[in-house]
Amino acid sequence: xxxxxxxxxxxNADKNQQPQPIHPARHNGRWSGYRxxxxxxILELKREPEVVFWVFIxxxxxxxxxxxxxxxKPADITSVVVIDGAGAQKTLAMLDHPDKSSRAHSPAxxxxxxxxxxxxxxxxxxxxxxxxxxxxxxxxxxYTYYYDPARPESVLSRAEIDAALQSAAGRKDALTTSAxxxxxPGSRYIDFLIPGLLGMNLMNSGMWGVGFALVEMRQRKxxxxxxxxxxxxxxxxxxxxxxxxVLMVIEVGLLLGFGVLVFHMRVQGSIxxxxxxxxLGAVTFGGVGLLTACRAQKIETVSGLxxxxxxxxxxxxxxxxxxxxxxxxxxxxxxxxxxTALNDALRxxxxxGETLSSQAGRVIILAVWGGLxxxxxxxxxxxxxxxxxxxxxxxxxFDGLKGA
Amino acid sequence: MGSxxxxxxxxxxxxxxxxxxxxxxxxxxxxxxxxxLGPNGAGKTTTIEILEGLLAPTSGEVxxxxxxxxxxxxxxREWIGISLQETRLSxxxxxxxxxxxxxxxxxxxxxTADILEELQxxxxxxAWVGKLSGGQKQRLAVATALVGNxxxxxxxxxxxxxxxxxxxxxxxxxxxxxxxxxxxxxxxxYMDEAERLCDRLAIVDHGQIIAEGTPSDLIDRLGGHHVVExxxxxxxxxxxxxxxxxxxxxxxxxxxxxxxRREDSSVCLSVREPHLTIPALLDAVTSHGQQLEHxxxxxxxxxxxxxxLTGRHLRED
Numbered sequence: 001x002x003x004x005x006x007x008x009x010x011x012n013a014d015k016n017q018q019p020q021p022i023h024p025a026r027h028n029g030r031w032s033g034y035r036x037x038x039x040x041x042i043l044e045l046k047r048e049p050e051v052v053f054w055v056f057i058x059x060x061x062x063x064x065x066x067x068x069x070x071x072x073k074p075a076d077i078t079s080v081v082v083i084d085g086a087g088a089q090k091t092l093a094m095l096d097h098p099d100k101s102s103r104a105h106s107p108a109x110x111x112x113x114x115x116x117x118x119x120x121x122x123x124x125x126x127x128x129x130x131x132x133x134x135x136x137x138x139x140x141x142x143y144t145y146y147y148d149p150a151r152p153e154s155v156l157s158r159a160e161i162d163a164a165l166q167s168a169a170g171r172k173d174a175l176t177t178s179a180x181x182x183x184x185p186g187s188r189y190i191d192f193l194i195p196g197l198l199g200m201n202l203m204n205s206g207m208w209g210v211g212f213a214l215v216e217m218r219q220r221k222x223x224x225x226x227x228x229x230x231x232x233x234x235x236x237x238x239x240x241x242x243x244x245x246v247l248m249v250i251e252v253g254l255l256l257g258f259g260v261l262v263f264h265m266r267v268q269g270s271i272x273x274x275x276x277x278x279x280l281g282a283v284t285f286g287g288v289g290l291l292t293a294c295r296a297q298k299i300e301t302v303s304g305l306x307x308x309x310x311x312x313x314x315x316x317x318x319x320x321x322x323x324x325x326x327x328x329x330x331x332x333x334x335x336x337x338x339x340t341a342l343n344d345a346l347r348x349x350x351x352x353g354e355t356l357s358s359q360a361g362r363v364i365i366l367a368v369w370g371g372l373x374x375x376x377x378x379x380x381x382x383x384x385x386x387x388x389x390x391x392x393x394x395x396x397x398f399d400g401l402k403g404a
Numbered sequence: 405m406g407s408x409x410x411x412x413x414x415x416x417x418x419x420x421x422x423x424x425x426x427x428x429x430x431x432x433x434x435x436x437x438x439x440x441l442g443p444n445g446a447g448k449t450t451t452i453e454i455l456e457g458l459l460a461p462t463s464g465e466v467x468x469x470x471x472x473x474x475x476x477x478x479x480x481r482e483w484i485g486i487s488l489q490e491t492r493l494s495x496x497x498x499x500x501x502x503x504x505x506x507x508x509x510x511x512x513x514x515x516t517a518d519i520l521e522e523l524q525x526x527x528x529x530x531a532w533v534g535k536l537s538g539g540q541k542q543r544l545a546v547a548t549a550l551v552g553n554x555x556x557x558x559x560x561x562x563x564x565x566x567x568x569x570x571x572x573x574x575x576x577x578x579x580x581x582x583x584x585x586x587x588x589x590x591x592x593x594y595m596d597e598a599e600r601l602c603d604r605l606a607i608v609d610h611g612q613i614i615a616e617g618t619p620s621d622l623i624d625r626l627g628g629h630h631v632v633e634x635x636x637x638x639x640x641x642x643x644x645x646x647x648x649x650x651x652x653x654x655x656x657x658x659x660x661x662x663x664x665r666r667e668d669s670s671v672c673l674s675v676r677e678p679h680l681t682i683p684a685l686l687d688a689v690t691s692h693g694q695q696l697e698h699x700x701x702x703x704x705x706x707x708x709x710x711x712x713l714t715g716r717h718l719r720e721d
Contacts, residue, residue: 028511036508040497047496047532220492228458228488229552230481231509388458 033231037239042246054208055247059201060258066320067190067263078157079113080133081122087137088116094168095161112164132157194259195346196319201251202278203313203339206285207306209244211293214390215302224388233392241286248282249275256350268353276356277349280363281342284370288338291373294381313339341365406470407431408556408587409438409455414464416450416611424450425461426611432604434555437578437588439602441595441706443718447611448591449489452560455589456486468556482510485554487545489561495534499525499544502533503551510552523547523577539570546577557581559590563597575601593718595706607710614713622709627662628674631704632681635670635697636689658684665711674704674712 045051080095082088095114117125119136126134126146132154134146143165148154167173217223226236252274259265267274292309296302316323316330317339326334334340341362348354356363382389409432416425425447432438440448453459455466457473457480466473468480493502500516507513520526523543528536536544542562549557559578563571578601582588592598598605599619606616615622623629652671656664660680661673675681678701689696710718 026513026515028508028513032508036505040494040501040505043501044494044496221488221490222493224458225486225488225491225493225548226509228456228481228484228486229506229509230478230511232478387460 031235034235034239037231037236038242038246041239041243045243045247055201055205055251056254059197059251059255063190063194063197063255063258064262066193070189077111077113078133078153078160079131080115080135080157080161081126081131082114082116083122083134083136084116084118085137086139087141091135091137091143091165092116094165112161133161135161188263190259190263191265191351192322192347193320194255194263194265195350196343198252198255198278199281199317199339199343199346200314200319201255202248202281202342203285203310205247205251206244206282207289207292207310209247209289210240210286211289211306212299212302213240214290214293215296216299218297218385218390219299223390227388227390227392233390234394236390237394241283244282244286245279248278252278267350269349269355273349273356274346277342277345277359277363280366280370281338281346284338284342284366284373287370287373287377290377290381294377295384313337316340318343336365338366338369406467408434408436408469409589410467410470411455412465414451414454414466415462416447416454416459417462424611425454428464428608428611428613430606430613432587432589434587435582435585436603437582437590437601439598439605440589440591440608441593441598441602441605441710441718442591442608443593443716446608448593448608449560450611451608452558452589452591456484456558457481482512482552483554484556484558485549485552486558487542487549487560487562489564491545493533493541493544493548496532498530498532499536499547500529502544503547506548507551512553513551514553516551519547519551522550522580524573537570539566539573542566542570542574543577546574550577550581554586556587556589559588561591561593563592563594571597595710595718599706605706607706607713609710609714615709619706622706623704626674626704626708626712628660628676629704630675630678630701631708632673632675632678632685632699632701633667633670634673634685634699636694637697654688655685658688663712667711670698672708674708675701 082091092114095112115131122131122134123146125131129151132147132151136144136146138144145158145161147158214223217226227233256265256267256274260267288309289306292305293302296305313319316326316334317337318334319339323331323334323340335344345356345359345362345366348359349356378391378394382391409430411431412429414425414428415423417423428447428451430438440451442448450459454461454464455468457466457468457477469483471480473480497505500520503516503519507516507519517526520529523546525540525543525547528540533541533544546557546559546562549559557578562578563574566574575597578588578590590601602619604616604618605622606613607622608614615625652664652666655661655671655673658673658681660675660677662676663674665672673681673685682699682701685699686696707718710716
């Protein structure tokens with residue numbers, strides 16, 4: 001690294017003459033400590049297989065698993081079972097038959113997957129949810145539909161099949177309609193999921209990477225050992241934060257790259273906006289992590305605290321499903337959570353191509369959470385750890401402000 | 405410039421209750437190796453951490469080269485190297501990376517290669533810290549203290565838990581530092597360490613210095629430099645009568661005896677000239693119809709000084 005070796009004055013045996021360098025010295029610049037702290041942190045993370053797995057691999061596995069599970073059964077394919085009997089083949093033919101009478105080729109028809117089974121097997125499979133609808137043609141030429149009103153796809157399937165059969169049987173539509181099919185980018189589940197996972201990952205690694213790391217170093221007395229050197233404590237915090245940001249860029253790149261390559265996701269907004277927002281998210285959760293860690297002296301304590309802080313956000317902040325499902329009355333509280341703000345802003349930028357400035361409200365929510373957490377953490381930590389506080393000069397500054 | 409380390413009337417009270425340090429004053433001269441010797445819980449670590457500027461004293465003053473910790477803490481930290489009683493350095497960094505990291509905090513550190521060489525860690529320079537033996541870890545801890553080119557080295561129990569060979573290696577490293585003009589302050593509860601390594605020491609008990617001086621000065625306080633330890637019995641049974649205080653006087657009157665104390669079922673005599681005492685002792689035992697069970701003589705140690713001063717052994721508690 002950028003250290004230069006110089007020959008120092010030869011050592012002086014006169015004990016009373018103070019302070020002469022004892023060894024040939026080299027000179028370190030202002031940022032030498034910061035650079036080494038950052039590099040050491042990155043080396044440590046790289047050498048910790050668990051970190052590599054939880055930060056990089058796990059979100060990809062989650063995205064892959066959920067993406068595949070929800071892709072194999074898109075909502076627009078209707079799977080129906082036709083009960084074997086006299087009219088079964090005719091029914092199949094009617095479902096399969098191109099609609100000559102209709103002015104437009106019905107999109108519904110081509111999306112029907114029909115299977116013929118005997119009555120018992122068909123109803124059993126329907127009850128187990130393998131099919132959305134069971135169709136039985138009666139001897140008198142009428143049809144009976146078996147459907148489940150509690151399952152939206154079953155209700156939809158009934159309407160589609162009914163329309164298909166009716167029009168194949170010659171029903172004329174009384175009204176002329178035309179449909180414009182519109183497939184909004186980002187309307188699939190995977191498109192919803194990936195920004196959510198990104199937000200969740202930024203929260204996880206901010207909380208663990210800052211909060212947990214700090215307490216671990218405190219418990220090992222490593223923090224005290226660092227504080228016993230001329231290390232600038234602001235450099236230490238800066239290195240911890242920058243190592244988070246380096247990880248953040250990799251996390252964002254991997255997840256978005258994975259979405260684009262594997263799931264053909266389209267990123268609508270600018271990459272710069274996404275990185276800026278992710279940086280804010282990482283820093284905010286770093287601040288929340290600091291606050292969580294500031295009083296904890298043991299890793300067991302901080303692990304519990306981190307989970308307590310994160311749990312509500314996993315559930316309420318719209319990582320895996322939309323928070324609109326929660327009652328209206330709690331919506332304002334949910335929207336005030338930092339992860340909700342981050343997820344919403346990420347989705348707006350990634351999926352709808354919004355600009356960062358259009359997300360000002362959410363950006364402010366994040367900044368307030370981060371700022372307040374940091375300020376509170378400084379107060380509590382300095383009070384708890386006094387001379388060996390990780391904030392050092394910042395803490396002294398705060399004390400000065402308090403006194404003023 | 406003032407003495408490397410000076411403190412006056414240090415007091416530290418935890419939570420307003422526990423008095424860990426109770427009015428301790430010290431002055432350590434340049435080039436000196438000074439030891440704080442005392443049992444566990446005597447307040448040694450609290451004292452050294454106050455001197456290192458890691459703990460604020462409840463009252464009292466600390467000066468490092470004439471500066472207080474409020475003057476310019478970063479400059480003071482450039483001058484001192486510290487090894488804490490227990491630090492678990494990052495296990496996933498190797499030895500060289502760890503030393504480089506610590507070197508980077510100082511404005512004029514030593515070269516990493518020199519430090520590796522000096523602390524006999526060159527062979528291990530690419531080994532992860534987690535894979536080092538206890539002795540190697542402790543040498544690395546001292547290496548991180550020395551790499552900043554300190555004028556003062558603070559070592560808190562540097563050899564606790566180490567095997568004899570590792571302890572000797574560390575002693576050599578400390579002597580080399582001292583020879584180059586460095587000042588050392590160390591805490592220990594091993595009296596042999598204090599005796600061999602320290603130019604001067606302070607015996608600390610219950611947060612106070614109970615004796616201070618060179619090891620030989622302190623041993624001189626016993627009056628004799630030799631200890632004669634023996635046990636007597638009557639007809640094969642330990643004769644406890646002879647351990648009564650009254651009977652101890654009997655032994656005090658023997659030639660060349662400076663002081664007498666009881667230790668378990670034995671009697672310990674501090675003696676100036678054992679060759680005068682022992683024949684008289686044998687006569688006295690025989691004339692009382694007793695038998696001598698054990699007899700040993702040894703050089704008096706700091707342990708004997710501590711026992712004399714406190715009535716307890718260093719390693720009790």
